[in-house]
Amino acid sequence: MKRMLYYMERDLRRWLRGRANVISTLILPAAWLIFVGLALPIRFTDNYLDFIAPGILVLTMLGASFQGGALLMFDKILGYLQKFLAMPAPRESILFGKILFITLRGLIQTTVILIIAIILGANFLDPVLIISIYAVLFTFGILLSSMMATVALKLEDHDSYAAINAMISMPLFFTSSALMPYDQMPDWLAAIARFNPVSYAIDAIRGLQAGIFPGTTLFGLCAGAILVLFVSVTVFRRATV
Amino acid sequence: MITPARGWTEPYALHAPRTGAGAAFMIAGPGGVRVGGTGTRCESRGFLPSSSITAWNVCGIDIRYESRRSSNLAAIETSGLTKRFESLVAVDHLDLAIDREIFGLLGPNGSGKTTTVKMLTTLLDPTEGDATICGYSVKRDPLAVREQISYVPQDMAVDPKLTGRENVIFFAKVYGVPRPREIADETLAMLDLLPRADDLVRTYSGGMRRRLELAQALVHDPVVLFLDEPTIGLDVAGRRKIWEHIIALKDRGMTVFVTTHYMDEADHACDRIGIIDHGRVVATDSPDALKASVCRDIVSVRADGSLPGELPEGVTFLGRADGEFRFEVDRGDEAGLALSRAFTKAGLVVRAISVRQPTLDDVFLALVGETDETGAFDDRKFRRMLRRRA
Structure with a gap:
């Protein structure tokens, strides 16, 4: 357990030293919030910002996770992983440390987005609500970062990782319930959106916002996270003998 | 115990x-x-x-x-250690015993050096046979093996965004060493890195980065140290310094297993050398014994006239070419002097003497031959090989 934290600490130190990175990852979600959330003329609700904010929080986490998988990819191709694997610490702690770091970094980034959303006028001020939102985002982060860690383990080089990243990150966002409610979607899109893990996270946050406890959605999200984490550990064990 | x-x-x-x-x-x-x-x-x-x-x-x-x-028990013992990748036999029934020495594994590219190291460091599972590190089997007890060893691959993987000290402390913590900070200071001092310990590694030279990797590897005081191409890409001074440190570690009782391409370095630093080709170890011995096994020293004497009737003992006349008499001798430096005296005694004027002693290059070429790159460089095959190793 402690070893996992040491691996995480390493990534955290490296991330905080690269100042440009810390800021640049926030630009895209902030732009969504401002340019789409505030400017898009929407008829189904008077407060589109409130509607889109959960989607943007989840988008931030999504971006962080997809970027995070590349960390494992670089550890792999630059030889760090080799050295770590030859150490007596339980090998899984490398993977867990990475997943935890990616999720933690995502949470730090969503905090900034959350503050921007509140400044812009979204209703997120209830502390219980904020804590439960973090719990949802954490579970979602574990799910996606384990998924991307698995992808990074399976692929050979960074180019193919970047290609996969570009290929699935935006479609995953657009086919979710981030931008419009299910009843406004065409049927085919609604069908896809109901399966999309991104929708699960967004719907859970919207449920919490509306004061309803989203039991089924949360259960689905947790089950998904555990499943993907399990797959990730299996792939990791196989990839590292 | x-x-x-x-x-x-x-x-x-x-x-x-x-x-x-x-x-x-x-x-x-x-x-x-x-x-x-x-x-x-x-x-x-x-x-x-x-x-x-x-x-x-x-x-x-x-x-x-x-x-x-x-x-x-020897620090490293292998018996019938074999690794096959599909049809390719990367390492073929390796039998070695290495203890408290610097052992250099030499071989052409793709001969199985790295695969051997990876099996010994538990990064690859052997297909057949087994190896023990301090008595622990790499197959049955990989965790115990990893407690005894440190592995420095050739990639120079140190975090450039962290300071030297942070890099070492991180390793000390992951190894679970008590008092990681003190230990980090100790190993940094041992490798002469303490004055630069708080600088970012980004500003370190190649030699310093390599030494930092050694410092990381030494935090848990391993019994066996594996180094893959420890001096690759370093300048002359950097190489010399790395070898000095490696020799000092051996003198403290550590067993060091190195792979290298640099014959002169292996000759100078290694106690024993194994030459591997197509996955088979074709020779293991001390550098001197290996050199002696290939050919004796050659002494060439440039002089006018004919061969003196009386030659010193242990000297075989090989022939005369371009005004040079060539002899095969046991100890070139001593025989050269003796020959010079014999020539002078016979009234000949010796104008030049040269002694050529066999180098490890000669040993290597004699045993392995010039097998280098017969086919075109197959990029896909190369990548596949790298992937399997990773």
Whole structure:
């Protein structure tokens, strides 16, 4: 357990030293919030910002996770992983440390987005609500970062990782319930959106916002996270003998 | 398990359940338990030096011990170690025993050097056979093996955004070393990096980065150190310094396993050399013995006239070409002088003498041949090979 934290600490130190990175990852979600959330003329609700904010929080986490998988990819191709694997610490702690770091970094980034959303006028001020939102985002982060860690383990080089990243990150966002409610979607899109893990996270946050406890959605999200984490550990064990 | 050394004299007895970083021990004598503690390294404070040091001083009491592991078992032993990748036999029934020495594994590209190291460091599973590190099997007990070793691959993987000290402390923590900060300082000092310890590694030279990797590898005081191409890409001064450190480690009782392409370095630093080709070790011996096995020294004497009737002992005349007499001798430097005297005695004027001693290059070419890159470089095959290794 402690070893996992040491691996995480390493990534955290490296991330905080690269100042440009810390800021640049926030630009895209902030732009969504401002340019789409505030400017898009929407008829189904008077407060589109409130509607889109959960989607943007989840988008931030999504971006962080997809970027995070590349960390494992670089550890792999630059030889760090080799050295770590030859150490007596339980090998899984490398993977867990990475997943935890990616999720933690995502949470730090969503905090900034959350503050921007509140400044812009979204209703997120209830502390219980904020804590439960973090719990949802954490579970979602574990799910996606384990998924991307698995992808990074399976692929050979960074180019193919970047290609996969570009290929699935935006479609995953657009086919979710981030931008419009299910009843406004065409049927085919609604069908896809109901399966999309991104929708699960967004719907859970919207449920919490509306004061309803989203039991089924949360259960689905947790089950998904555990499943993907399990797959990730299996792939990791196989990839590292 | 530690047992008293052969020269051990009562009344003190040393009890320690195991060696290695953090091992607890106590020394019992007539007055009861005298010293006890847990930890490693700090001899003066009564901590256990983990590897094969046989004598040290605790609180004025001379302690000598011998760990069972280092007395009866070689640090590295392989028996029939084999790795196959589909149809390719990368390593073919390797039998080696290496203990408290610098062992250099030499071979052309793709001969199985890295695969061997990866199996010994538990990064790859052997297809057949087994290897033991300090008695622990790489197949059955990989975790115990990893406790005894450190591995420095050739990639120079140190974090450029962290300082040297942070890099080493991180390793010390992951190894679970007690007092990681102090240990980090100690190893940084040992590798002459302490003055630059708080600079970002980004500003380090190649040689310094390599030394930093050694510092990381030494934090848990391993019994066996594996180095893959330790001097690749370094300048002359950097290489010399790395080798100095490696030799110093061996003198402290560490077993060092290196792979390298640089014959002159291997000749100078390694106690024994194994030459591997197509996965098979074709020769293992000391550099001198290997060189002697290929050919004797050649002495060429440039002089006018005909061959003197009387030649020194142990000299074989090979022939005369371009006004040079060529001889095969056992010790070139001494025979050269003797030949010069014999020529002068016979009234000939010696104008030049040259001695050519065989180098490891000659050994290598004689055993392996110039097999280099017969086919075109197959990029896909190369990548596939790299992937399998990764």
